[in-house]
Amino acid sequence: MPASRPLRADARRNREALLSAARQAFLGGDTDAHVEDIARSAGVAVGTLYRHFETREALIEEVYRKEVDDLCAAPAELLAQHPPEEALRRFLLLLVEHAAVGKGMSVVLESIMATDSPVFDEARARMADALSRLLEAGAAAGTVRGDVTGPTLLRALGGICGMRATEGWLTEARQITALLFDGLRHGAARAA
Amino acid sequence: MPASRPLRADARRNREALLSAARQAFLGGDTDAHVEDIARSAGVAVGTLYRHFETREALIEEVYRKEVDDLCAAPAELLAQHPPEEALRRFLLLLVEHAAVGKGMSVVLESIMATDSPVFDEARARMADALSRLLEAGAAAGTVRGDVTGPTLLRALGGICGMRATEGWLTEARQITALLFDGLRHGAARAA
Amino acid sequence: MPASRPLRADARRNREALLSAARQAFLGGDTDAHVEDIARSAGVAVGTLYRHFETREALIEEVYRKEVDDLCAAPAELLAQHPPEEALRRFLLLLVEHAAVGKGMSVVLESIMATDSPVFDEARARMADALSRLLEAGAAAGTVRGDVTGPTLLRALGGICGMRATEGWLTEARQITALLFDGLRHGAARAA
Amino acid sequence: MPASRPLRADARRNREALLSAARQAFLGGDTDAHVEDIARSAGVAVGTLYRHFETREALIEEVYRKEVDDLCAAPAELLAQHPPEEALRRFLLLLVEHAAVGKGMSVVLESIMATDSPVFDEARARMADALSRLLEAGAAAGTVRGDVTGPTLLRALGGICGMRATEGWLTEARQITALLFDGLRHGAARAA
DNA sequence: CATGAATGAGGATTCATTCAT
DNA sequence: GATGAATGAATCCTCATTCAT
Structure with a gap:
């Protein structure tokens, strides 16, 4: 058995x-x-x-876990096929596109960051780890500033991906992601 | 009557x-x-x-309105005393510091952006306007990229200011704000 | 105020x-x-x-408290007006009559004794005290055996007063109460 | 079939x-x-x-039936080997000891008497019969009062055997059983 | 105007019983 | 015969809102 x-x-x-x-x-x-x-x-x-x-919460937790599982597979692949800087850029855009096609990334990120609920602790940690790996690879390569951590970047992405209600939000989301990405490279020399 | x-x-x-x-x-x-x-x-x-x-929602709305009123007075003053780029930088940091001292900016921004609720429509619009004014002034001066709008930037700030629960809050918030600011200047030549 | x-x-x-x-x-x-x-x-x-x-239990508790309050006033009065032995006999019968007129003594006693629930702890204790006082007075006078305690007697009464469903139960209840009373006197000399 | x-x-x-x-x-x-x-x-x-x-109730009923079956075999044997009065005394104590060793007599008696549920009708009747036989034998012999019936005595025993939760359980139970027994003999001359 | 008591539509969860596998 | 997944009525409790005092 x-x-x-x-x-x-x-x-x-x-x-x-x-x-x-x-x-x-x-x-x-x-x-x-x-x-x-x-x-x-x-x-x-x-x-x-x-x-x-077991409970309503357990169901929610499972939904989020699965969603995050899917996303957290990406960074490893991206890093294997691109320079760290490019891998980071692509992952950021991946999150945005993912949200765009209604795959719910927006709510996932938003929920993960906007609440203190321990329900999302694990999801939060795993997403932050995924970002950390990308940031660290970029910092090691000297093309991304090294003083920004995964959890910090995660927060910012939450803001971006939470842009559901707006007209033409995909354009906006891409734009501000590029903004962030530029910011991350901007200080590379200085902060690495 | x-x-x-x-x-x-x-x-x-x-x-x-x-x-x-x-x-x-x-x-x-x-x-x-x-x-x-x-x-x-x-x-x-x-x-x-x-x-x-009238209702619970009306009370909430009023609370947010007052909070936003206070903040929206700042851009005009800042623009009067500083070059647009610096005014923008200071306003972004003002929001962060405001959130930091528990004045509730974090919840204000988060609520305003994380929900579609029409309850916050007005507050959202006014905050976006405040940011628009600063962005436009910077774009006119050629020191800030001109393709980013107020609503878009507002979203990103929501993500930043929503970072309540974390240890080392203020440091992270300042950092990512600087990141955004760098991004906003980075493309100035290109995108203006 | x-x-x-x-x-x-x-x-x-x-x-x-x-x-x-x-x-x-x-x-x-x-x-x-x-x-x-x-x-x-x-x-x-x-x-x-x-x-x-506050809760369903709180309501039940209050109902029982009031019921027990009423009953626990009796022993003092009875002891003031009768010899202890007679006071005891009357109190036992009072309980039975009380139950008889649908005043709910049966369920009170039953609930109090048949469950371990802390909800009834206080009620249980007060009823037991009332009986203890009568037993002790009788023991002191030498007319009631001294080796039976209030809680013990309370249990037995629960059995008697729980006789709701039977045809002609008042007669039966009186009878068995008399039985118990006889038992209490029977050993007076021996066990006092 | x-x-x-x-x-x-x-x-x-x-x-x-x-x-x-x-x-x-x-x-x-x-x-x-x-x-x-x-x-x-x-x-x-x-x-x-x-x-x-068939149902949950049917299962319970069966459990109780078996338990009662075991107990109802005793009176006949006891009457064959002892004078009625002694047989009665032993049976009462048997019930108590049975409850004491966790054989569940307490719950059986309590359930049987504390509820009106027809589920226990048969069990109730058989236990009452067992007691009736003993009481009648005692009454016939003139050593036990003849005005107490099986059902009545059964109720009282329920109260006694329901004394589960208390410290010093067995001692109290024996005591009050003795009390009842004394009461049953006390009136033998008078009430027979 | 202020009070705070009353309303009652939900909302999450449990568990005896049925029935497809 | 056995299994255990599915059912869904029932139950306690919450809280925004109304309205008698």
Whole structure:
């Protein structure tokens, strides 16, 4: 008997449906989404939701974890294929594009940084680590200033990616990301 | 009955007490503060709160309006006494310092930008205007890039000022503000 | 301003109505009575119930406290007017009669003794004290055995007064009370 | 299909395991034990529980029936070997000792008497019968008063055996049982 | 005007029971 | 027969808002 038996096919389907429905809701901006509604739009009853997730918070946490997992795979690949400076630039833009296609990056970043909630501690830490790695590689190469840390940059990105409501926000978001990137290179000589 | 009769002295006192209590609560970070609690800490009953403010949201809105009023006076003065670039730099730092001394700038900016709520529409617009004026002056002088707008910059500042919970807050905030400022100058020649 | 301002007339009325409705429900035997139902039968909404009583348990506790208050006044009076043995006999019968007229003594005693819940700790202690006083007086007079304590006797009474469901239970209750009383005297010489 | 086909060996094993687990739970004092938990501690799933017992109540009922079965065998034996008065005394003490060793007599008696639930009707009746037989034998012999019935005595015993939580449990229980017994003999001459 | 009591629509969570696998 | 996932009614409690005093 395995430590944690694989779920029955229909159970797994429901679990996925729940995560997907929650993702739709939370990342779509409705951070107060009701469990009842999430369950309903997943096509199951609340009881089923609670069978899969101990509490409402646990469900949210899982949604965010998955989202962050996806994003945190990128930096390693980028660093393998580009000079650090370029890898950083691309990752920053990746976050922005990701947010643009409604993949919910905006809410993820925003939630991660705008609250002190321990619920997001892990997600916060992992995103900051991803950025730290890029910053450190750039600093080591002398092309990015070395006095900016991952957590700090993460905060700024939260502001950028939180720009949901605006008309033409992708343009704006790209722009200010470039601004930040310029700032990061600007002081390279001075602050490294 | 005049559009807005002057309030009796005690009524005005209550109104001020309520705004002050709400400010304490909201800007102190408890954005879910209960009306009952706010009323109590203002030394009045809920009924009085509702006599002065239509709804809970109206009270919040008023708190933010006042806060933003204070801040929006600064750009004009700064522009009168400094070259545009320096005025912009000082205003950005002013926001950060303001947030630093617990005057609630962080929550103001964060709330203004992180939500789509029409409640903050006006506050958002006025802060963006203040920044626009500074950016335009800098662009006119050729020392600041001209392709960044007030609303866009406001978003980025929201990210910075939302850094409440972290250790070493002020240092990080100053740093990233400098980063942004560098970015704003960096492209001056190119983008103006 | 008094330490605890007297309640407004209508508020007190509601409070009484709630206690009365709860009494009806709990002492009537429905120990799982729903707050919603209690509120409704008191003619108020749940919110009102919760304004007067912090939790469901707090309400129950208050009901029991009042009930026990009433009963615990009796022993002192009885001892003042009768020899201890007779006072004891009368108090035992008083409990039984009290239960008989639907005044809820049965559930009170039962709840007090059949659960370990700390909710009833105080009520339990006071009832036991009342019995202790009577037993001790009787023991001192040499007419009641001295090796039975209040808490012990309280348990036995719980069994007797719990006889709700039976046909003709008052007769039975009186009978077994007499039995106990006989037992208490029987060993007087031996155990005092 | 015979009225009650003999169960397959493994089915019977499950049934026994369920009864045993339920016994552990209910008689151990957790009268609110969840079916899921009972099933788990019996090493089966809920579905299996429901295959053997129509409802949660049916399971409880069965547990109590078995417990009472065991106890109701005693009076006949005791009467065969002792004078009625002594048989009664021994049976009363047997109940107490049984409760003392955690065999759950306390909960059985308490549940049987403290509720009106028809679930326990049969158990109640059989226990009362057992006591009636002893009382009648004693009355016939003239050593026990004849005006106390089984149901009545059963109630009193419920109170005694409900004394679970107290320090010094067994001592108190023995004592009050003796008290009752004394009361039963006390009036023998008078009431027979 | 001020008070604070009353309202009542939710909202998260639990658990006996059913039924597809 | 056994499993355990799914159901969903039921329950306690919260809190913005209204309104009698």
